[in-house]
Amino acid sequence: MPLSFPFTQPDAYQPEALARNYDALHSSGVSSLREQTTGLYAIWKYDDVEQILKGADDSVSNKTTLNPLTPMARFAANPAAWPSLAHLVTVPAATANAHGQQHEEVRRAVFAQGGLSLRLDATTLAFGELIARRAQAAADDLASRGGATNDFAAVFARPLAAGVISAIVGFGAQDEWRVQQWSDAQTALLGRPLDRRGQKVGVRGLSDLSRACRALAKARAASPASDLASHLLAHGLDVRRAGATLMNIMAAGYSTSYGTLLNSMRFLLSAEGRSWWDGLAHEDSLPDLVTELIRVETGLIGWKRLAAKDVRLSDGTLIPAGSQMLLMLGAANRDPDRFTEPHRIRRDRAERKEPKPLTFGTGPHLCLGREVARAEISVALSVLRHRFPGMVLQPPTGWFRYDPDYLFRTPVSLPVRVHGED
């Protein structure tokens, strides 16, 4: 039977199906396939995905990386989308869709010393306290609901991710629920083919997010505060570019983080993951475990690049110029040519000299917020294990619904009970 793209099938993101489908791609003897609905060229081998992300030659472009998956012509033919599009065309490229000097300036400003920065060495100092406070507050909320079944996504994971990224950027608590709505809308834009109504909602969410970020940058230009918005302005970005950078950071830092936390908790509370959950009573097991969870249970399983010229894969296959490529980060992270027992959590990957997972990308666009994400997931797991050692999935052998999406793998909800609260 010819190989087909498995992830448009219902239930393809259920854990066992995911592993089976990745195995089928890796054992297929080919290195890419053209997905019928979107025309995306799916690419899954670790070496190919790594090479394309590094973008070492001019055959790969990131110009369209943040474009909607739905073709632009459909938006142009949808009058309900026009008011939002009119704003969005004024937003300059800032991070994932910028390149060259423009892109370097933005990264320099984000990482610059002083004030708030997303630098690795500054992350724990600057954001550790914030993340711990937010995780405790979300755990308080979960505890206050007693023995009932609650959706861990709605009560803990989404408020935590929205609260952390909003506070870093400079939004007030009153904006956090809107951050969730805006980000959901724009996430769908990136990874799903949308009907006319979905198109309208998606571009509306993104343009509202962009307007709010630009307004925040403008306010901080007049009156600086202790936040990332002020930091970017102080390090050379004008209001429009600071606003665009904040928008990208908000969008990049929310769905990715809460999705990875949800997938991780789904695993840890399953029969297979329970011993890892129990082991979290000893804090020294946390760093290795988080590294592995981020590899296997990432919420961002795919990302896009454009073939500016023909792109040659490691086995000689040519991806034709002009094609959109779907880089299957999740599949690359489970490539049996690079990872022993790729679906399993193992502690010894560093000793075995296995490569770094591609969850956060690699090369010039390596994730700006990777240490924030790592800190968020680590602190959340530590707080949750401490407060709710007997937490269980509901039902314990749960089947969970995943929205069909080419880039994000996130259970729509994760019902839990917190039996073991101290």
Ligand code: HEM
């Ligand atoms: C588990 C959570 C996360 C995952 C899986 C993730 C994944 C990624 C990936 C794969 C890229 C590379 C994009 C490319 O090559 O085009 C990226 C870039 C980026 N990420 Fe993350 N990310 C996460 C969390 C965050 C957080 C918390 C923030 C903000 C605090 C953030 C901000 C960014 C930004 C701004 C970029 C663009 C960097 C550039 O183009 O120079 N991410 N992320």
